Amino acid sequence: MKKILASLCTIFLFSNLVTSAKAEINFLIGTWAEEPLTPFVEAFEKETGIEVNIQTFPFRDLLATIEVRGNAQADDVDVIFVDAPLVPSYAVRGMIGPMDQYFADTSINSIFAPAGIAAASWNGEMYAPPLNNSGQLTYYNKDLLAKAGCAEPSMIEAERVTWEEIVDCAKKITDEANGIHGFIFDQISRYYQLQALPESAGGGSGVCEGGLSVKGCLTNDGWMKAGQFYYDIHNTSNISPKGVGPDQTHELFGLGKIGIFVGGSWNNGRWADTDLNYGVALHPYFEGGKVVTGCNSWHIGVWNYSKQKDDAAKLVRYLTASPEIAIHYVESHNSLPAHNSAILHVAEDPKFNNFPGIVMNLATYESANHCATRGRTPGFLEFEEIVNTSFEDIRNGGDPASVLADAESRIESSMRRYK
Amino acid sequence: MVPYLFLAPALVGTIAFKLYPIFIGFWESLIYTSFSGGAEKRIFVWFENYQYLFDDKIFWKSLEITAFLTIIINPLQIAMSLGLALLLMRKSKFIRVIRSLYLLPIGIALPIATIIWGLMLDPNQGLINGLIGVFGIPPQPFLVSENQALWCIIAIATWKGVAFWMLFLLAGLEDIPKQYYEAAEIDGATPFQKFRYVTIPQLKRTILFVFVADTAANFVLMVPMIILTKGGPLQSTNVLIYEGYRSGFYYQDWGRSLSIITILTVITLIVIGLQLLFLSEKNEGIKVK
Numbered sequence: 001m002k003k004i005l006a007s008l009c010t011i012f013l014f015s016n017l018v019t020s021a022k023a024e025i026n027f028l029i030g031t032w033a034e035e036p037l038t039p040f041v042e043a044f045e046k047e048t049g050i051e052v053n054i055q056t057f058p059f060r061d062l063l064a065t066i067e068v069r070g071n072a073q074a075d076d077v078d079v080i081f082v083d084a085p086l087v088p089s090y091a092v093r094g095m096i097g098p099m100d101q102y103f104a105d106t107s108i109n110s111i112f113a114p115a116g117i118a119a120a121s122w123n124g125e126m127y128a129p130p131l132n133n134s135g136q137l138t139y140y141n142k143d144l145l146a147k148a149g150c151a152e153p154s155m156i157e158a159e160r161v162t163w164e165e166i167v168d169c170a171k172k173i174t175d176e177a178n179g180i181h182g183f184i185f186d187q188i189s190r191y192y193q194l195q196a197l198p199e200s201a202g203g204g205s206g207v208c209e210g211g212l213s214v215k216g217c218l219t220n221d222g223w224m225k226a227g228q229f230y231y232d233i234h235n236t237s238n239i240s241p242k243g244v245g246p247d248q249t250h251e252l253f254g255l256g257k258i259g260i261f262v263g264g265s266w267n268n269g270r271w272a273d274t275d276l277n278y279g280v281a282l283h284p285y286f287e288g289g290k291v292v293t294g295c296n297s298w299h300i301g302v303w304n305y306s307k308q309k310d311d312a313a314k315l316v317r318y319l320t321a322s323p324e325i326a327i328h329y330v331e332s333h334n335s336l337p338a339h340n341s342a343i344l345h346v347a348e349d350p351k352f353n354n355f356p357g358i359v360m361n362l363a364t365y366e367s368a369n370h371c372a373t374r375g376r377t378p379g380f381l382e383f384e385e386i387v388n389t390s391f392e393d394i395r396n397g398g399d400p401a402s403v404l405a406d407a408e409s410r411i412e413s414s415m416r417r418y419k
Numbered sequence: 420m421v422p423y424l425f426l427a428p429a430l431v432g433t434i435a436f437k438l439y440p441i442f443i444g445f446w447e448s449l450i451y452t453s454f455s456g457g458a459e460k461r462i463f464v465w466f467e468n469y470q471y472l473f474d475d476k477i478f479w480k481s482l483e484i485t486a487f488l489t490i491i492i493n494p495l496q497i498a499m500s501l502g503l504a505l506l507l508m509r510k511s512k513f514i515r516v517i518r519s520l521y522l523l524p525i526g527i528a529l530p531i532a533t534i535i536w537g538l539m540l541d542p543n544q545g546l547i548n549g550l551i552g553v554f555g556i557p558p559q560p561f562l563v564s565e566n567q568a569l570w571c572i573i574a575i576a577t578w579k580g581v582a583f584w585m586l587f588l589l590a591g592l593e594d595i596p597k598q599y600y601e602a603a604e605i606d607g608a609t610p611f612q613k614f615r616y617v618t619i620p621q622l623k624r625t626i627l628f629v630f631v632a633d634t635a636a637n638f639v640l641m642v643p644m645i646i647l648t649k650g651g652p653l654q655s656t657n658v659l660i661y662e663g664y665r666s667g668f669y670y671q672d673w674g675r676s677l678s679i680i681t682i683l684t685v686i687t688l689i690v691i692g693l694q695l696l697f698l699s700e701k702n703e704g705i706k707v708k
Contacts, residue, residue, distance in 0.1 A: 064669070067669075067671055071671065071673070092454050093454055093671075094459060179543070242542060242560065242563050243541060243542035243560065243561075243563045244543065378454060381669065381671065382669070382670040382671075382672070385665075385669050385670065389649060389650070389651060392649070392651055392652065393651055393653045393654075395563075396560075396563045396651065396652035396653065397564075397565065397652070398565075398652070403653070406476075406477075410477060413471070413475065414670055414672060417452065417453050417454055417455070417672070418453075419455055
């Protein structure tokens, strides 16, 4: 009996030694990325012997968790998902470190598209390589448009639909008594998508040059026009429903309750199993204004407080620089690529020339030609949160001028920390 | 010495888990974190964070909402708890079943209750609008209305809290000797007089405890704000605790966040102190005749 016990103890101790010798890194990602990334993370584990512990969080919780772990300077995190506009914020606060040294043997320009590199960088250094990109388009319910007598919006640049035309058509479609609305934004009250409105109206990103102030940049004519537009569609013409969250909008469109839906390329796969008779067109713009769409997406960075930065960097490079993973992300996730090989894949594969695959082609076009990079500021976290809340307040009936003035003053006050 | 030794573990716990965090919170509220020039600097600024706060109209609006919530929700919850407790003291064959039904909300975690209420209050597809529609009332915006959102949160918190506070009051009512009521009946007291001159004075200590505990709990009520309203619409549900949470966890402005939390702690202590002062046994507000 004693011998058996002694043997068991030896095996236990030995196995512990073996386990502790194995490198293990913690990877914080968004829930939406777990399914597409897990097979590649497993392949990475097999290839390198480094164990990866994936921890998933919904969008808002992911950002909050990163903040809490950063504030604690926790060393139990090694790799994180980084929302593109937060790169400067994380970089300035020392939460992620520069990655250039881990790509020293190659040219990053040969791997990533220039817009992706720009979004990944701060002060000339690349901090978080891009995993993917994004693009916004106009989806429309063909049956509802035909019933209302509206012309279908176009995929051709010269015939790009305007916001004014969208509103006119949406008014004809709206039938509130039967729960049908003419128009909805995919990412309701989120700066990511709504930035296109003030940009198109000539109001800019909301962040002033230098990234350390918003004074006059959030209350200019362009932003006022955008705010009034957002107010009107929810409170005057009522073409957009209130009380609907960003997670519900694509479902409403899929159920045939919405005439026109302006949203990301990733939505395309969501309606594959429905009877929805829909089409796709280029993103709208204000008549006489600039053509602008939302863009950029998720990046991956090495946690600056990690004790295993080299292993962490290997994972970041494996996931972002691999053409296979980038192409898989396009095919399985309808996400726009940031990797040159995947961009070429979308351009060359004939399936992306016909509906519904053409969504990827159009979104790539929009992102490459009309991308409005979100305001570049180390205070983006505060900026985005306050702007999102302000859009929601306007949607719920707040006076656009006073809501935006309040937001400007609040953001300006929080920016003092970076000046 | 022996009694102090017995008290020591509880005292150590109180210092470690209550007083020390309060002190740390206060200390950190005097620190300003700057990222100027790309490097993090912690600067001791005395009461500058408070000064910024007092110049900030968001803070004052938040304070106003907190005061309004406190004035409405605490008396409402205690009155409803007391009413329910009195109803459940009545003799009935089904009293145990009825009591169990009333206690159900205690078993549902606040986040879950909040999510369920959020679905029911959905202005487009919610059950409540369907129900009031039967009576010809037009659909209401509820949580997306500046005028209705705080009332909805008061309703959710009251639905969840009333049964819990009722338990204490029920126990207090059970403790009142039956002879007092019999004596009052012999004197010809009406039901209201029995309530006024027997129940209330005898229940005073329990009511005081419930009042203090309920007030403290409602000062830190923020789950419905996190899940349903994010402090909106138009800051109408932006109570101090949520503003403090948002400043810290969303904006990483810990100086502002902890200044708000410190002010909230002081307000809570003052309010509870006043409650103890005016409702304690020494101050006989209600005399038994």
